[in-house]
Amino acid sequence: MTLKRFIYCSVSIILGSIVLIFSACNSPEKQKNTAHLVSDNTVTFPHKVQAEYASGFHISYHENHKLLEILKPFQDKVDTLRYALVPRELVEEVDVSGAREIPIPVRRMIATSTTHIGLLGMLDANSVLTGMVGAEFVYSSEVKSQIESGTTTSLPQGELNKEKILAMDPDLLMISGGQSSQFDNYRVLIDSGINVFVNAEWLETTPLGKAEWVKVMAALLNKEQLANKKFEAVADRYQKLRAATDTVTHKPLIINSVPYKGAWFVSGGNSFAAQFLEDAGANYPWLETEDTGGLRKSFEVVYEQGLKADIWINPGTAESREDLLAKDSRFKAFKAFETGQIYNNNRRKRPSGGNDYWESGVVHPDILLADLIKIFHPEIVPEHELYYYQKVQ
Incomplete structure (x- = not known):
């Protein structure tokens, strides 16, 4: 083989390899895979939760993240909202296509409904609550003490004080899904990097379905084992009473x-x-x-x-x-x-x-x-x- 022919073949092989690599990286199958794993580091989730009674959410567990889907986030729409719950140590390495990324476990949360306190309380996690909208309607003695001491900031009911929320820099602002148009009220916060999470438990049509949203809170806090134990006890007693x-x-x-x-x-x-x-x-x-x-x-x-x-x-x-x-x-x-x-x-x-x-x-x-x-x-x-x-x- 002549030197010229050798160089031509070598260049062709190299260019062909580059094309193959580029094509593989952009193939649908590869894109699908990168949505689940983009790091050599892996995190295992030993405890998992699944919806048995609730119809409004679905949780799946993958290498390096949990995928939390809110299936009917608003009263007037059924468009699914997708959240990638990513361990804090991997947030710079994991990128899940089509999902809003939330670092977990959530450490600082602002709630906009007292039902959110019920979910936190069942998981012994009231300390996570750093802000409460409509604090005057809180019943929990523990949370009221946090508000009085300033550990939990009281925010007025009605129009949100966006400047104050930005200054508080929460890991999560939890809202209740109403009309989808109301989501636009949070656009400034979302664009500023605040994670706004839609909790749609109130749209559930069964008592156990509503209660099961404690598993959603558990996925955000890495408290799945406790949620499973407590919810199972509630569901078991409910079913026995109903049968009676x-x-x-x-x-x-x-x-x-x-x-x-x-x-x-x-x-x-x-x-x-x-x-x-x-x-x-x-x-x-x-x-x-x-x-x-x-x-x-x-x-x-x-x-x-x-x-x-x-x-x-x-x-x-x-x-x-x-x-x-x-x-x-x-x-x-x-x-x-x-x-x-x-x-x-x-x-x-x-x-x-x-x-x-x-x-x-x-x-x-x-x-x-x-x-x-x-x-x-x-x-x-x-x-x-x-x-x-x-x-x-």
Whole structure:
């Protein structure tokens, strides 16, 4: 072979190798792989969580990151939000395509709903909370102490003070998914590098589905083992209580809530509130409807049911029967009013407005179910004392 031919062949081989390498690096298969592993270092996650009751999230575990997908983050959209939860020591090396990266474990978090405190409390992680929006509505004694000492910063309800949040530099700002357009309110924070996380537990339609979002919090905090242990105990007790009502021969007729501006919003048949009533052995007039949230009814329609309902629960902010009569004197004709069978979920409520029903109640549907069974079928749980509920006197 001549020298010229040798040089030509060598150059061709080198160029061909470069093309092959370039093509391999940009092939769909290679891009898929780099989304999971871009470092020689690997991290194993010995404890994992999976959704069994919740329909709004999915978690998968990969080398060097956890992929957390929020399947229905907003009330009006089902577009999936993807978060790559990456160990702090690898944040400069891992890049997951199409996902917002969050360093874990989260150490400093700002919450915008008291339900987020319930999730933290179940994991013994209140110390992570460095900011609380609407702090006046907090029930937890531990968190209130943190707020009073300045360990947790109180942020006003309403429009977020973006400058203050930026100055606090949290690892995570947790919000509740409402309308998707509200997400634009956080654009400045997102563009400034603040991790805004959408917690959509409130869109779940079952009590255990809502409670299971503690596993999402656990994935953010690397507390999967504790979450599995505590949630399993809650789910087990809930299912045993629910099964105990299968044999009841009489189901009391129940109405709930109070009218507002001429309409009466009751719980839709596919809502978590209606699921509670069914599991507790109640006869609920709108159980067969398909609504997953509030169901708008006329005053007259619900009033007709109220005249014969055995028990009335969750009558707004009422703390006494006088409060109800002040709202509408016609309530005096209700059967439940005459017999004194009216119960509200405000037993654990602070003068400032904090109600533990909306806080720890989200992760303790077993206790809530026990309360309702105590009200509807006291013979099933004779030793149980009402925890979240109390009789309206």
